[in-house]
Amino acid sequence: MTAEDARSDGGDTTVEAAGETGGPAFEPLPIDRAAALIDDVVDNVERVIVGKRDAIEHIVVATLARGHVLLEDVPGTGKTMLARAVATSVDASFRRVQFTPDLLPSDVTGVNVFNQKTGEFEFQPGPVFANVVLADEINRAPPKTQSALLEAMEERQVTVDGDTRALPEPFAVIATQNDVETGRTYELPMAEIDRFAKKLRLGYPDSEQETEIIGRTAGHHPIEELTPVTDGETLRRARETAGEIRLGEPVRNYISRLAEYTRNHAQLGVSPRGSIALARTSQVRALLDGREYVTPDDVQAEAPTVLAHRIRPRTGSESGDDVVSAALSNVAVE
Structure with a gap:
């Protein structure tokens, strides 16, 4: 998949919040400001952790x-x-x-x-x-x-x-x-x-x-x-920015195929709710890098923490992390 594929709108390329209709309630922040806000929060927490x-x-x-x-x-x-x-x-x-x-x-x-x-x-x-x-x-x-x-x-x-x-x-x-x-x-x-x-x-x-x-x-x-x-309103504006990060059809298809792999190779695989969570977190990961579109690298960075806990492996010798790792290794990026 090329960067141009990742940028491609492919129809509806943003993930809308469940239960939310119409336009955003808050004006989205510019991408650079939203990315800086995330860094500010992380830096602040590092003063403690x-x-x-x-x-x-x-x-x-x-x-x-x-x-x-x-x-x-x-x-x-x-x-x-x-x-x-x-x-x-x-x-x-x-x-x-x-x-x-x-x-x-x-x-x-x-x-x-x-x-x-x-x-x-x-x-x-x-x-x-x-x-x-x-x-x-x-x-x-x-x-x-x-x-x-x-x-x-x-x-x-x-x-x-x-x-x-x-x-x-x-x-x-x-x-x-x-x-x-x-x-x-x-x-x-x-x-x-x-x-x-x-x-x-x-x-x-x-x-x-x-x-x-x-x-x-x-x-x-x-x-x-x-x-x-920061405050709650600014955080919501940054959230609106993340929701507008483009999620092209090739990336959406890649997420779907990862989820399908887990369902075919585990007793209980990733639910559609898990796929949506992976799409949304990938949008924020792209935002962290200051990009306006999601790439497969964003998906791969988010998949382990988003998918593994939703999986019930077929054997006791395997873990959800193992299934996700296998999915990332075997599902091709197209």
Whole structure:
């Protein structure tokens, strides 16, 4: 595929947000300003998180792609702090929910409370009514409570007692997951896992990075002094810019064939929702490079973090990462 193929409109070449109609609600930023904004957010978070620029970048990419992020790793690797730092870098509302076995769905979505003075029920919104929601150790809550996020993550709305209320925009869920104490946690249902645009692992820092972390946090933690570098409205304008990045038919076809490969070589392959997430994140990846069109390289850069967690391999010796790696090796770029 040539660069000219990638630039080709081929009809409808942008990915429109689900549920959004008509023109953009916000004026898109110029591509160079949107790319600079992403760099500013990533640089700001790096004041708190050491040696994880790729992970920070992935979270910002997912947010601009109208997606959510699942951070899975052992305790103490900075998952919660990373989520807090990203949220703090954007001057938008932020709420944290500590998921525990006794957490109820209404503790997340909100509840109608009877007001004795007015004689009417009043809705008390839950923490999900924020621009950035940190679902901390999400797999410690039972499936019934986890399901409270399904409607919010997919449709950006919450229904309580028959009344549907829209969530603020932008809206992103950053969830952390403990993968060590499996006997004390619940497995996330596939319907919820599939709603996360990306799944990331941070890993341990190397000795040099850990030395830097100790030095930064020996006194006051740098998160206490972190200030926003942008706001919600500007972030939405950058999101509109990403949505206008051209996605030519050859690239769209390449994404479809990657998804088809996973379905033919796994017990459960990538869903159409996963293909859409890959298209949107590829648009943001192109934006990061200051380009107005998506190339196969953008798709290949995003595929591992977007597709692997949606796949259930046929054998226990294989992982979702293995299937994605095989797809990228065997599906030709045409």
